[in-house]
Amino acid sequence: MFLTALALLSADVPPSPPPTLAYFVGVWRCDGNLLPSGRPISSTLAFTWDAETASLVKAHADLPPGKYKAAERWAYTPETKAFRASVSSVAGGIRWYSTPGWMAEVLTWRKTRAEGERDDAFAYRRIGPDEMQIEWSVDRTGSGLEPGDKLVCRRKI
Numbered sequence: 001m002f003l004t005a006l007a008l009l010s011a012d013v014p015p016s017p018p019p020t021l022a023y024f025v026g027v028w029r030c031d032g033n034l035l036p037s038g039r040p041i042s043s044t045l046a047f048t049w050d051a052e053t054a055s056l057v058k059a060h061a062d063l064p065p066g067k068y069k070a071a072e073r074w075a076y077t078p079e080t081k082a083f084r085a086s087v088s089s090v091a092g093g094i095r096w097y098s099t100p101g102w103m104a105e106v107l108t109w110r111k112t113r114a115e116g117e118r119d120d121a122f123a124y125r126r127i128g129p130d131e132m133q134i135e136w137s138v139d140r141t142g143s144g145l146e147p148g149d150k151l152v153c154r155r156k157i
Contacts, residue, residue, distance in 0.1 A: 017049045020083060020101050021056045021074060023126065025049055030134065032151035041066055041149060085109055097122070121145060130155035 017025060024047040031042045042063040050057050055075035062068040070089040077084045077098075085097040095117070097109035105126040111119055119139040126132055132153050137145035 015051050017056055018076060020076070020107070021049075024056060024058070024124075026155045027157040028132070028153040029156050030151040030153035032134075032149060034149045035147040041151070043068075043151065043153075045153065102126075119145060120148070127152075 016022065026047060028045040028047075029042070030045060031040070033039060034041050043066065044061050044063065046059045048057050049055075050073075053073070053075070055073045058070075058072035058074065060068070060070040060072065068089065068091060070087055070091075072085055072087045074083060074085045076082075080098070081100075083099045083101060085099075087095045087097065096112040098112055099107055099109050101107065106123055108121055108123045110121045111117065113119060121137050123135045123137070124132055125135070134151045134153060136148040136150075138148040139145050
């Protein structure tokens with residue numbers, strides 16, 4: 001009985017990421033600027049597929065002098081027919097985002113805001129098979145999203 005239940009559970013877990021998420025798997029080096037100050041910023045992003053939870057795991061670490069670090073999980077949610085992400089960092093606790101998927105060459109994660117949280121979004125633009133651009137937009141003043149930072153990332157592995 002136990003083995004039958006285990007086999008049924010295993011059958012539901014995709015052994016590899018869905019096409020929407022497969023593009024990201026690997027280690028990326030990103031360089032860009034904080035906006036509007038123009039201060040340079042560099043980061044390393046590592047994406048791995050976790051077949052046991054059917055989610056893409058992202059580790060984000062700014063390179064010195066930057067201090068931002070985040071742990072993320074991206075997964076498909078059948079009930080909403082959309083992808084959801086959790087982002088955890090010291091800077092913002094745990095935040096939730098969703099996306100319907102790729103629109104042309106852009107995958108945009110929009111925050112699901114709790115009371116009092118400011119709006120923000122991350123747009124991942126495919127430039128090529130091993131290059132992408134990430135734009136973070138944030139509502140700092142309550143008047144809508146404005147540029148927060150922009151990175152160009154190249155796959156290292």
